[in-house]
Amino acid sequence: MAALFRGSRNLLKRWNKNVHSALVSSRSVASKTQVGFVGLGNMGNPMAKNLLKSGYPIIATDVFPESCKELQELGAQILDSPADVADKADRIITMLPSSPNVIDVYTGPNGILKKVKKGSLLIDSSTIDPSVSKEMAVAAEKMGAVFMDAPVSGGVGAASSGKLTFMVGGAEEEFTAAKELLSCMGANVVYCGQVGTGQSAKICNNMLLAIGMIGTAETMNLGIRLGLDPKLLAKILNMSSGRCWSSDTYNPVPGVMEGVPSGNNYQGGFGTTLMAKDLGLAQNTATNTKTPIPLGALAHQIYRMMCARGYAGKDFSSVFQFLREEEGQ
Amino acid sequence: MAALFRGSRNLLKRWNKNVHSALVSSRSVASKTQVGFVGLGNMGNPMAKNLLKSGYPIIATDVFPESCKELQELGAQILDSPADVADKADRIITMLPSSPNVIDVYTGPNGILKKVKKGSLLIDSSTIDPSVSKEMAVAAEKMGAVFMDAPVSGGVGAASSGKLTFMVGGAEEEFTAAKELLSCMGANVVYCGQVGTGQSAKICNNMLLAIGMIGTAETMNLGIRLGLDPKLLAKILNMSSGRCWSSDTYNPVPGVMEGVPSGNNYQGGFGTTLMAKDLGLAQNTATNTKTPIPLGALAHQIYRMMCARGYAGKDFSSVFQFLREEEGQ
Amino acid sequence: MAALFRGSRNLLKRWNKNVHSALVSSRSVASKTQVGFVGLGNMGNPMAKNLLKSGYPIIATDVFPESCKELQELGAQILDSPADVADKADRIITMLPSSPNVIDVYTGPNGILKKVKKGSLLIDSSTIDPSVSKEMAVAAEKMGAVFMDAPVSGGVGAASSGKLTFMVGGAEEEFTAAKELLSCMGANVVYCGQVGTGQSAKICNNMLLAIGMIGTAETMNLGIRLGLDPKLLAKILNMSSGRCWSSDTYNPVPGVMEGVPSGNNYQGGFGTTLMAKDLGLAQNTATNTKTPIPLGALAHQIYRMMCARGYAGKDFSSVFQFLREEEGQ
Amino acid sequence: MAALFRGSRNLLKRWNKNVHSALVSSRSVASKTQVGFVGLGNMGNPMAKNLLKSGYPIIATDVFPESCKELQELGAQILDSPADVADKADRIITMLPSSPNVIDVYTGPNGILKKVKKGSLLIDSSTIDPSVSKEMAVAAEKMGAVFMDAPVSGGVGAASSGKLTFMVGGAEEEFTAAKELLSCMGANVVYCGQVGTGQSAKICNNMLLAIGMIGTAETMNLGIRLGLDPKLLAKILNMSSGRCWSSDTYNPVPGVMEGVPSGNNYQGGFGTTLMAKDLGLAQNTATNTKTPIPLGALAHQIYRMMCARGYAGKDFSSVFQFLREEEGQ
Numbered sequence A, B, C, D: 001m002a003a004l005f006r007g008s009r010n011l012l013k014r015w016n017k018n019v020h021s022a023l024v025s026s027r028s029v030a031s032k033t034q035v036g037f038v039g040l041g042n043m044g045n046p047m048a049k050n051l052l053k054s055g056y057p058i059i060a061t062d063v064f065p066e067s068c069k070e071l072q073e074l075g076a077q078i079l080d081s082p083a084d085v086a087d088k089a090d091r092i093i094t095m096l097p098s099s100p101n102v103i104d105v106y107t108g109p110n111g112i113l114k115k116v117k118k119g120s121l122l123i124d125s126s127t128i129d130p131s132v133s134k135e136m137a138v139a140a141e142k143m144g145a146v147f148m149d150a151p152v153s154g155g156v157g158a159a160s161s162g163k164l165t166f167m168v169g170g171a172e173e174e175f176t177a178a179k180e181l182l183s184c185m186g187a188n189v190v191y192c193g194q195v196g197t198g199q200s201a202k203i204c205n206n207m208l209l210a211i212g213m214i215g216t217a218e219t220m221n222l223g224i225r226l227g228l229d230p231k232l233l234a235k236i237l238n239m240s241s242g243r244c245w246s247s248d249t250y251n252p253v254p255g256v257m258e259g260v261p262s263g264n265n266y267q268g269g270f271g272t273t274l275m276a277k278d279l280g281l282a283q284n285t286a287t288n289t290k291t292p293i294p295l296g297a298l299a300h301q302i303y304r305m306m307c308a309r310g311y312a313g314k315d316f317s318s319v320f321q322f323l324r325e326e327e328g329q
Helices: A006-026 A044-053 A065-073 A082-088 A099-107 A130-142 A156-161 A172-182 A197-225 A230-238 A272-288 A294-308 A316-323 B006-026 B044-053 B065-073 B082-088 B099-107 B130-142 B156-161 B172-182 B197-225 B230-238 B272-288 B294-308 B316-323 C006-026 C044-053 C065-073 C082-088 C099-107 C130-142 C156-160 C172-182 C197-225 C230-238 C272-288 C294-308 C316-323 D006-026 D044-053 D065-073 D082-088 D099-107 D130-142 D156-160 D172-182 D197-225 D230-238 D272-288 D294-308 D316-323
Strands: A035-038 A058-061 A091-094 A121-124 A146-149 A164-169 A186-193 B035-038 B058-061 B091-094 B121-124 B146-149 B164-169 B186-193 C035-038 C058-061 C091-094 C121-124 C146-149 C164-169 C186-193 D035-038 D058-061 D091-094 D121-124 D146-149 D164-169 D186-193
Touching: A035 A044, A035 A082, A044 A058, A044 A065, A044 A091, A044 A156, A058 A065, A058 A082, A082 A091, A091 A099, A091 A172, A099 A121, A099 A130, A121 A130, A121 A172, A130 A146, A130 A197, A130 A272, A146 A172, A146 A197, A156 A164, A164 A172, A164 A197, A172 A186, A186 A197, A186 B230, A197 A230, A197 A272, A197 A294, A197 A316, A197 B197, A197 B230, A197 B272, A197 B294, A230 B186, A230 B197, A272 A294, A272 A316, A272 B197, A272 D272, A294 A316, A294 B197, A294 B294, A294 C316, A294 D294, A316 C294, B035 B044, B035 B082, B044 B058, B044 B065, B044 B091, B044 B156, B058 B065, B058 B082, B082 B091, B091 B099, B091 B172, B099 B121, B099 B130, B121 B130, B121 B172, B130 B146, B130 B197, B130 B272, B146 B172, B146 B197, B156 B164, B164 B172, B164 B197, B172 B186, B186 B197, B197 B230, B197 B272, B197 B294, B197 B316, B272 B294, B272 B316, B272 C272, B294 B316, B294 C294, B294 D316, B316 D294, C035 C044, C035 C082, C044 C058, C044 C065, C044 C091, C044 C156, C058 C065, C058 C082, C082 C091, C091 C099, C091 C172, C099 C121, C099 C130, C121 C130, C121 C172, C130 C146, C130 C197, C130 C272, C146 C172, C146 C197, C156 C164, C164 C172, C164 C197, C172 C186, C186 C197, C186 D230, C197 C230, C197 C272, C197 C294, C197 C316, C197 D197, C197 D230, C197 D272, C197 D294, C230 D186, C230 D197, C272 C294, C272 C316, C272 D197, C294 C316, C294 D197, C294 D294, D035 D044, D035 D082, D044 D058, D044 D065, D044 D091, D044 D156, D058 D065, D058 D082, D082 D091, D091 D099, D091 D172, D099 D121, D099 D130, D121 D130, D121 D172, D130 D146, D130 D197, D130 D272, D146 D172, D146 D197, D156 D164, D164 D172, D164 D197, D172 D186, D186 D197, D197 D230, D197 D272, D197 D294, D197 D316, D272 D294, D272 D316, D294 D316
Parallel strands: A035 A058, A035 A091, A091 A121, A121 A146, A164 A186, B035 B058, B035 B091, B091 B121, B121 B146, B164 B186, C035 C058, C035 C091, C091 C121, C121 C146, C164 C186, D035 D058, D035 D091, D091 D121, D121 D146, D164 D186
Antiparallel strands: A146 A164, B146 B164, C146 C164, D146 D164
């Protein structure tokens, strides 16, 4: 794992020696003390519930007060702002829609860092630009707090059943503390390296997922038009080198597989808008690092075109439907 | 399997009733009688050897006499032309580089159909345009012979060890007879449907394979530039929805995996030129059927650019190297 | 122009010496003798009328008898088949939808070559694969006739007003004879080189046109979303290096320009289906010559997706509408 | 032009009434008083010289002292920092490589805004993200200064000969004052709308330019492989709908045109790296505004691949060379 630290090794070493032991000693290390939670949307809500179920008292907030009702009835304490949460809890999890929200919740006028306690552990599970994660980590360190990025793989269903996968970036010394909480909400908690690498891993996975999904949709559509039975084609691909998650686990062709959105008119699942957002993040990081991603860039554009043509709310496997001939053509 | 016949069902039914029983009775059904083999290149040579090993006397030919020497020493009879082979054997396998070769070997002045016996079983394992397979089947039927397409998945290694996968198109009644021979050369023999569907399945698989490989190369490269350890990133992808054959079985990043071309300077394996050829076939069938294949088309162009830039002879996973920054940049 | 002949120079030289003088002497060289015309569709009809206006008696045919009525009323003689036309006229122009039609009209059972007179001049103005043009030229030569390809640039309007551009491929010695007829139907008649180069020039132009049109649509849409006034943006592009025919002559944004399809709900003009067809030809020639055309390939796929999504009948500049956000999104 | 102000109309109106008259009265309106210049690189140096030639005393600075020598010898006063320049001059032009440099020069610890005089006119000719221009305008307004973006079209040659085109965004009331200075350095000064629209126009133009250039390179390469003479093909395109700036003014094929980089081994001109940078800006603005740009995105990736493969320093028309078959293939 040493290779992961690279350029920031010395920085981290220094930080470790001078600051770390002091920080940890000041944090409430006794398990089952209260945990803060900011962002109670479709994902945050079931995640916070699972923390509650595991016995952690929850102090939460959300910009939409109605989002907090259910959790309040289950016993959570609801406060007015992230700053107020940070004033009471020294372990906080945030789950927000996008980079600007994260910036606001951490560094805004009522943000966490306004009242954060020294030694606090701040875990952001939003999917955002890794460079923003790094900025937040720097800002948190200035206040004596520890910031980690821990975006998730898996949707609302996995959030409800506590089966999310967390990809965690940040100081390795803090991983155990983070894992204690994240394990209540997920089945896998993977350490990825320094701050931002959790986001990077998430973004990389979703870029390859999008490419595989569009590729599977094109391939299945082409095969069907060439006279192949869709189920048979899927079977052949899945025993051959064309095999991928989109072909063997989440096939986009209606009727090939049970229990996936393609069998339910592409409802539920992972929306085209969200995939377009993640591909936008992949594109940003690729542009910033001058990395060529020809298929990733085109996948991004295809999901953008789909959003413009009425597919925004459908599962991302609806690209199969988008590519097919419209009825009556 | 009935669904596969669709539009050609009536044609096949008629054909079955009037012609089929007559044909089969006239073919040498006793196993282990001689088998013809046309095309003794890198793939055809080990395939013919495996037939020999299984006890079938081989009558072979190739445009390059030197290609025949090894097989001759092993006991095969070498003749001058495909027509001569067809004159002696009523089961013939062909393994040729591209569509024009197939057209020539079957319908040329010294082609198989000049001397083919009524009821002969002709199996073409070349990877070609499915519309050419259909043309050959029509031409063979006119001479009272049966043509099947049976392209392979797996390279020279799989050909040598008899572990190829055959994707077979043609009259379902003939599949058992074809499988008897193909099983000597492969581990999987899959019936795909009417004539041409073997090619279609092969082309579909390789298109998705190319998309998955380039996607994996882009993703691994992006992740590495974002600070992720390549082995860790591969591990994360392979337990997540980014998983595909190129990430978990044939990873293009040197050092991530043992025993794949990326660990051997991209030597061996499946050449970029061959992948470009298969993607050209996919593009042709997509254009002919007016099927949009945006990622497939771009994958084709990327392999074309690679061929133009010196990667023609390397394994197709070398796209990882192509996308990386050149040293000194 | 010598460089254009290249590999076929010797062939042409031989042909010129042995055959050419004989052929020409046998053809009706007197101007204003009858001209054959096969294919009286949207383009062929006004083209044949312009020949009539120029004083040439017309002998015509079409698979749809009703297509011939108007021309018959104007004095043209209508016959039953291309063979019949070839029996009467030794200069014939063909204007057909696609390669299979051309193959049938020339080499089919009632095709031109069944009754063609020695020395006849056969000019095909269809847009087809240049390799088919070459095949037709070889077949014509066997019958002692001369085949030239002369596809057009410009739509129905230019056909009506006699303002088409003809791109002509074939023996340079025949160009003057071809130009005599083509000048009655077009404003520009350009000699491009050996047989097939007329098609090649046409295909090349339309590929670049498609790229420029989609590029202009993307650029105008992006600029508008960034707050630029569309007319001002068009003006800036047109005085700068972004200038192209699609930005300065056929702008795809409604309201920027008068008298173009974008101002008329994308009706009229050059249909998306036809552009997709031409891009399919470009893709075929690129695949056959192993030429990378990344943007051309993607342009092809975008027009294919548009055809699948209801834009088949609209002018090809409707890509601007396809890329824009749907209302209510 | 009113339509351009849209959402910010009210903001600008308010600003105009309360602040504007006060600002202008305090600025040195007498022409030929000193002008500040920050950034004396390949472009900034000749631009500043042209201001000097027009009679404006120049006060300049650059992070590399050696860049200032030539201008100092011509009579310019060289200071240590942008802040120092702002302390002396109330009209300042900046010409910097990228967004971070602009942010630093304006808002950094020694930046212009540290000592800017009320009513100063700040004109940024760098090519950067329009959202950064907007940020700088807001920051400048807080200090009572006016910020305009005025990126240029045209390279070092146009900068030397004073033939640049400036695309200007900002308060329309200030355009006359800006034009007075910019006219000394350019042949065209175009008002585009509110702050950031100069950048937007520049980015839009360069995106369409890149698409047109790659499209021209693909088309010329395809035509040549199909047997067309390159000069003839260029001539045909330029009289047809394929015409664009890259085909008729800056043709990428060596030998087609005089006086362009393709005739000089792709030296000079507009480097591939710079084009890749501008396409990255186009991609960022498209991603932020959720605008699909399929060809623009692919053009970006192609220039990225070229940078990775050794073309970083060549003119952007070298894409023709990149797409061609390497010798010996």
